[in-house]
Amino acid sequence: MAKPVVKKKYTLTERVYLIEIIKGLGLTFKHFVFNVKASFRPGPHTVPTCWQYPEDRREIAPIFRGAHMLMLDDQGRIKCVGCGMCAKACPAQCITVKRGKVAEGEESKYVGKTYPEEFVVDLTRCIFCGFCEEACPKGAIVLGPEYELAQYTREECQLTKEGLLANYYKAKEEGKLKPPKKPVPVAASAEPVAKKAAAAKKAAPKKVEAQGAEAKGDAKEAKAKEAEAKKAEKEQKSEG
Amino acid sequence: MNWVIAIIKVVFIWTWCLLWATVMTWAERRGSAMIQDRLGPNRAGPFGLFQPIADGIKLFTKEEFRPKTARKILFNLGPILFAIPAFSAYAVIPFGDKIVIGGKEILLQVADVNIGFLYVLAIGALAVYGIVVGGWGSNNKYSILGGLRSTAQLISYEVPWGLALLAAVFVYGTFDLRQIALEQTGTFLGFLPNWGVFKQPLGFLIFTVAAYAEANRVPFDLPEAESEIVAGYHTEYGGMRLGLYLFGEYVNLYTLSALCVTLYFGAWNLPYIDMSKFLGPISYGIASFVVFWLKVMVFLLSFIWVRWTVPRFRYDQVMRLGWKTLIPLALFNLLITALFIQLTV
Numbered sequence: 001m002a003k004p005v006v007k008k009k010y011t012l013t014e015r016v017y018l019i020e021i022i023k024g025l026g027l028t029f030k031h032f033v034f035n036v037k038a039s040f041r042p043g044p045h046t047v048p049t050c051w052q053y054p055e056d057r058r059e060i061a062p063i064f065r066g067a068h069m070l071m072l073d074d075q076g077r078i079k080c081v082g083c084g085m086c087a088k089a090c091p092a093q094c095i096t097v098k099r100g101k102v103a104e105g106e107e108s109k110y111v112g113k114t115y116p117e118e119f120v121v122d123l124t125r126c127i128f129c130g131f132c133e134e135a136c137p138k139g140a141i142v143l144g145p146e147y148e149l150a151q152y153t154r155e156e157c158q159l160t161k162e163g164l165l166a167n168y169y170k171a172k173e174e175g176k177l178k179p180p181k182k183p184v185p186v187a188a189s190a191e192p193v194a195k196k197a198a199a200a201k202k203a204a205p206k207k208v209e210a211q212g213a214e215a216k217g218d219a220k221e222a223k224a225k226e227a228e229a230k231k232a233e234k235e236q237k238s239e240g
Numbered sequence: 241m242n243w244v245i246a247i248i249k250v251v252f253i254w255t256w257c258l259l260w261a262t263v264m265t266w267a268e269r270r271g272s273a274m275i276q277d278r279l280g281p282n283r284a285g286p287f288g289l290f291q292p293i294a295d296g297i298k299l300f301t302k303e304e305f306r307p308k309t310a311r312k313i314l315f316n317l318g319p320i321l322f323a324i325p326a327f328s329a330y331a332v333i334p335f336g337d338k339i340v341i342g343g344k345e346i347l348l349q350v351a352d353v354n355i356g357f358l359y360v361l362a363i364g365a366l367a368v369y370g371i372v373v374g375g376w377g378s379n380n381k382y383s384i385l386g387g388l389r390s391t392a393q394l395i396s397y398e399v400p401w402g403l404a405l406l407a408a409v410f411v412y413g414t415f416d417l418r419q420i421a422l423e424q425t426g427t428f429l430g431f432l433p434n435w436g437v438f439k440q441p442l443g444f445l446i447f448t449v450a451a452y453a454e455a456n457r458v459p460f461d462l463p464e465a466e467s468e469i470v471a472g473y474h475t476e477y478g479g480m481r482l483g484l485y486l487f488g489e490y491v492n493l494y495t496l497s498a499l500c501v502t503l504y505f506g507a508w509n510l511p512y513i514d515m516s517k518f519l520g521p522i523s524y525g526i527a528s529f530v531v532f533w534l535k536v537m538v539f540l541l542s543f544i545w546v547r548w549t550v551p552r553f554r555y556d557q558v559m560r561l562g563w564k565t566l567i568p569l570a571l572f573n574l575l576i577t578a579l580f581i582q583l584t585v
């Protein structure tokens with residue numbers, strides 16, 4: 001049943017409206033002052049709610065799923081056997097796999113007896129659903145943390161075997177091969193950015209920083225940071 | 241010699257208005273961004289200050305598109321009809337006191353006419369033709385709706401506006417804007433600056449509200465309400481024609497702010513300080529100009545500030561506010577003012 005609309009009785013000041021407007025102006029002015037102050041902070045990350053992308057990258061969540069990787073096992077062998085299950089499962093039909101027999105003397109490179117001679121993921125069509133990952137009997141294709149996929153031509157968007165392996169090596173280097181078992185809160189991973197900014201800061205814009213951190217929802221850390229900064233100040237004074 | 245000075249003054253004040261209209265577009269975008277926790281355009285030049293230039297280049301080089309069914313003449317005429325009153329309204333508003341160069345006294349005002357007041361009112365009312373003609377010529381239902389809304393709104397708000405100004409005329413006893421400015425020196429009741437706002441607080445309020453409606457600014461921007469009628473009267477416009485509309489709007493704002501400063505905030509007079517006493521003739525002229533301009537800037541920025549604070553009114557709310565609140569209030573204000581003047585003079 002629909003909820004009946006209850007008309008709110010307005011008080012006199014609310015009916016006059018002008019006073020409410022002035023209150024509203026006060027609110028927007030607070031935001032204005034805060035953001036203007038914040039925009040003079042050093043570093044690309046100035047206004048707390050804005051990430052100025054190329055210079056200032058936001059930490060993505062560790063469970064983020066982006067471009068695919070072709071996995072290797074502990075001995076550095078390609079896990080994929082070229083069975084084509086992923087291509088079958090893909091709702092966007094963007095995977096092309098061509099199976100080939102492993103040649104003599106190349107057994108150390110592949111896990112199975114067959115291998116993917118050709119493996120192309122068409123990223124212009126992929127919807128990043130992860131079905132390929134689920135379908136694969138060998139756990140050979142996994143969606144990785146790579147998300148900067150913009151290219152100038154369509155051809156560059158075809159992720160070939162080399163690209164897939166490159167994604168794997170990159171993720172391995174960064175230790176992002178496997179998503180964590182438990183979800184990690186995003187705020188914690190965004191911490192390094194805030195710390196960098198805090199290090200470059202003098203006494204004046206400290207408040208801004210604290211407020212910025214609060215906006216992100218970790219008031220405790222902000223307080224701790226402020227306390228730290230105060231300590232540092234005292235030490236400086238005693239030195240001088 | 242006189243006409244050379246006149247031309248210099250005209251060119252100067254045009255460029256000045258245009259310059260600040262341009263800067264206003266930047267201030268509007270960055271200011272709104274700051275209010276809404278964004279950054280705004282900050283890539284073109286320092287603080288994004290060259291953004292208006294980039295916008296201008298874009299508007300100039302864009303294709304001049306005209307819809308097939310549009311009435312050609314009216315469609316082309318609309319922006320022009322809108323821009324001309326906007327650019328000519330400033331003619332009678334002073335932008336400073338006077339400057340003495342080589343023994344020659346130059347008034348910092350393009351034309352010191354004794355009915356300056358009426359001129360501003362008349363020209364201001366003309367601007368609506370640009371909107372209606374543009375809306376009609378576009379041959380598009382949203383544009384026509386925008387144009388009609390603009391007309392209805394202007395008719396409604398012209399009345400309280402005029403009544404508020406009438407009360408101001410009662411106080412000053414003249415239509416001459418320069419004379420009005422000169423009258424606002426010294427103090428009022430011994431401790432307040434002798435500014436119109438202290439003699440006409442209610443009048444000032446009504447004037448400001450009606451000025452927002454006249455300038456089609458939020459919360460009265462119904463002629464171009466994006467969420468209701470696409471973009472209102474300039475739905476079909478692009479390129480420099482749209483540029484003229486947008487520019488005219490900002491020039492209008494400048495004129496309205498200047499009028500408000502002249503009438504209610506002592507024009508170029510500083511409170512309690514008489515600049516002409518201790519400044520030389522030339523530096524006094526420049527100082528009065530700067531003071532006036534700073535006051536205008538305050539009002540211009542408040543236009544932006546209000547725009548990003550208050551949401552748009554519903555159409556019936558606008559009409560109700562105009563006819564049922566502002567007009568009675570303005571009449572009341574007129575009555576009080578008249579009584580007061582009768583009793584004291």
Ligand code: SF4
Pocket residue numbers: 089090091092093094095121125126127128129130131132133
């Ligand atoms: S993520 Fe989905 S759409 Fe993309 S390749 Fe895998 S199955 Fe196809």
Ligand code: SF4
Pocket residue numbers: 079080081082083084085086087097116135136137138139140141
């Ligand atoms: S990635 Fe997995 S499902 Fe796809 S071809 Fe290789 S082994 Fe088969």
